[in-house]
Amino acid sequence: MPENMMTKDVRDWLSARALPLRRLDAGGPADDLRPLTEVLKNVRVVGLGExxxxxxxxxxxxxxxxxxxxxxxxxxxxxxxxxxxxxxxxxxxxxxxxxxxxxxxxxxxxxxxxxxxxxxxxxxxxxxxxxxxxxxxxxxxxxxxxxPAAAVGRLDAFLRRTAPERAAALGNAFGFLATARPGSPPTPPGNSAGPYRN
Structure with a gap:
């Protein structure tokens, strides 16, 4: 938020609670991170986003x-x-x-x-x-x-070892799954209408 939009109350609240980081790079002292020890006491999962x-x-x-x-x-x-x-x-x-x-x-x-x-x-x-x-x-x-490509590859390798006839029969399905991408599933072979239409 631009400084001119930040109220004095917000600035005061941030100033009283903000802890400065001494650096971004890893591998050195963590003194400036120590206040997190109390905040994270008894916490089992920490989410880090961007x-x-x-x-x-x-x-x-x-x-x-x-x-x-x-x-x-x-x-x-x-x-x-x-x-x-x-x-x-x-x-x-x-x-x-x-x-x-x-x-x-x-x-x-x-x-x-x-x-x-x-x-x-x-x-x-x-x-x-x-x-x-x-x-x-x-x-x-x-x-x-x-x-799913890595999972499909592992499943295919397992079937080739344990049930080669099943692996051969599932080859086309595995190929389809291995190339699937987030948000835009490919159209299965022979289905020009797309995977979600009747």
């Missing part, structure tokens, strides 16, 4: 806040708006050091996660987990079903 997707500063601050939540407050799971099946590769990277972090992050589907800032966060999680006991390690999970 006013705009892709803004570097929001992701730098999220990284810093996640480090604080994990190291100082004992949080152990980072749940992101990403496909659950694709997130398993990232989880294997951070939890057990398996695989290439950059490749795993690239499979998350959304362009907002394919950034150097998110990559730096996931690499930090991997380093952190390598330095602590297993019960203090942080997990990476996906909670968004919009990009």
């Amino acid at each position: 006013a705009t997707h892709g803004t570097r500063e929001f992701f730098l601050l999220k990284h810093r806040l996640i480090e604080f939540l994990v190291r100082d407050l004992g949080f152990r799971t980072l749940a992101m708006e990403a496909p659950a099946a694709a997130a398993r590769s990232v989880d294997a990277c951070v939890l057990h050091g398996r695989g290439d972090v950059r490749s795993a992050v690239a499979q998350l589907g959304f362009w907002t996660w394919k950034t150097e800032e998110v990559l730096a966060l996931v690499e930090w999680m991997r380093r952190y987990n390598a330095s602590v006991a297993e019960d203090r390690r942080v997990r990476f999970v996906g909670i968004d079903p919009q990009w």
